[in-house]
Amino acid sequence: MSEEFNQEQTTEQSKKVKKEKSTLAMLMSGVAGGVIAALFTGGIFLNMINDEKAVSSEDSNQNEQTEQTSSEEAVPTTNLANQSSNSIGSAVEKVSDAVVGVSNIQQISLWEESDAAGTGSGVIYKKDDEYAYIVTNNHVVEAAQEVEVILTNGEHVEANVMGTDELTDLAVLRIPSDQVSTVAELGSSDDLAVGDTAIAIGNPLGQEFAGSVTQGIISGLDRAVDIDLNNDSQPDWTTNVIQTDAAINPGNSGGALINTNGQVIGINSMKIAQSQVEGIGFAIPIDDAKPVVEQLETGNEVVRPFIGISAIDLSTVPQRHIQETLQLDESVENGVVIAQVEPNSPAEESGLQQYDVVTKLNDKNIESMLDLKKYLYNETEVGEEVNVTFYREGNLQTATLVLNEQNNME
Incomplete structure (x- = not known):
């Protein structure tokens, strides 16, 4: 997710991302725990997001272009526009009743009754004889004492939080299935291309504008965004997101990003909120979300393979430290530099050390922390043996480690 996922409206929280340090010592200054430290995405982008507040997903309008034919029986451009509008309308109609409101209810003080501390959106993605399941953002339900789902007919239904995952900013809720008539169809985010139409559905600014629809395009794929989970101004995690110019406002978080077939391709999650920035919103790719959601809906924590290192991208290290400290020649251009090795971790047991530059896991070239x-998370499993190729003081070496299990980053 370098953006913090904020809780919508009144309890909006901001988490900040720290810029790249100018020296290796500062770069190595410690990312807590775990498999991954930070992915520094570079100058302009980090400057843009350094002061941002992550708020729920934003959709911007895109004008559909119409084509004119040169044939004698040319179709009027207005008809083509109507066809495009009808296509989008059909897609929205197909899924709109599956996009619901999510209310985070907390007791603000001892002397006041519990009330909605914030609102967001959610997507009904599954239904069986007993229950219907809703995916939303973790930050929408974070710290909630109770959670209510608001259906499109205005009915409020108490929901059970089945599971949450801070790293992916996903959560799964459950309500009785007899309350639900429409289930969203999940599409594929792997098939997307930049320029594809993207339609966002959600509840910006709460229930007053419930079911709002905005249209834009896919502005970018595989965007790497750093996030600070423990609010220490250090990036703790890097999330892969879809960038869209569809308008995103508080309350849209957890809502659906869909294609023109009415299939969910992403879960709206955040935006860059700066006065000089317009139309940069992000959604969690649905293909990344699916395996996480499958674990959360059973009430289980997300299990991830664990190496036990914090590291930075070699590309962020000043040239003089590459030569003097790491002792690499010019032929080594990519990799990750180990900043810390966690005690009793697979990395320590395999002999990996600070300043080792990892360039491969098995046969996979590692150019960045992303x-x-x-x-690690898509191609390996807990208990699997992994071969690590790395440079130490300029010399190419290999090591073998067995991946442990890690439920949460500390």
Whole structure:
């Protein structure tokens, strides 16, 4: 997710991302725990997001272009526009009743009754004979004492929180299935291309504008965004997101980003909120969300393979430290530099050390922490043996480690 996922409206929280340090010592200054430290995405982008507040997803309008034919029986452009509008309308109609409001209810003080501390959105993605399941953002339900789902007919239904995952900013809720008539169809985010139409559905600013629809395009794929989970101004995690110019406002978080077939391709999650920035919103790719949601809906924590290192991208290290401290020649251009090795971790047991530069896991080239994360979490399992290729003081070496289990980053 370098954006903090904020709790919508009144309890909006902001978490800040720290810029790249100018020296290796500062770069190595400690990312807590775990498999991954930070992915520094570079100058302009980090400057844009350094002061941002992450708020729920934003959708911007895109004008559909119409084509004119040169044939004698040319179709009027107005008809083509109507066809495009009808296509989007059909897609929205297909899924809109499956996009619900989510109310985070807390008791603010001892002397006041519990009330909605914030609102967001959610997507009904599954239904069986007993229950219907709703995916939303973790930050929408974070710290809630109770959670209510507000259906499109205005009915409020108490929901059970089945599971939450801070790293992916996902949560799964459950309500009785007899309350639900429409279930969203999940599509594929892996098939997306930049320029594809993107439609966002959610409840910006709460229930007053429930079911709002905004249209834009897919502005970028595989965007790496750093987030600070423990609010120490250090990036703790890097999340992979879809960038869209569809308008995103408080209350949209957890809502659906859909394609023109009415299929959910992403879960709206955050935006860059700066006066000089317009139309940069992010959604969690649905193909990344699916395996997490499957674990959360059973009430289980998300299990992830664990190496036990914090690290930074080699590309962020000043050149003089690459030569003097790491002793790398110019042929080594990519990799991750180990900042810390956690005690009693697979990394320590395999002999990995601070300043080792990891360039491969098994046969997968590791050019960044995002590469490492994607490979580790998508291609490996707890208990699996992994070969690590790395440079130490300029010399190429290999090590073998067995992945442990880690439920949460500390």
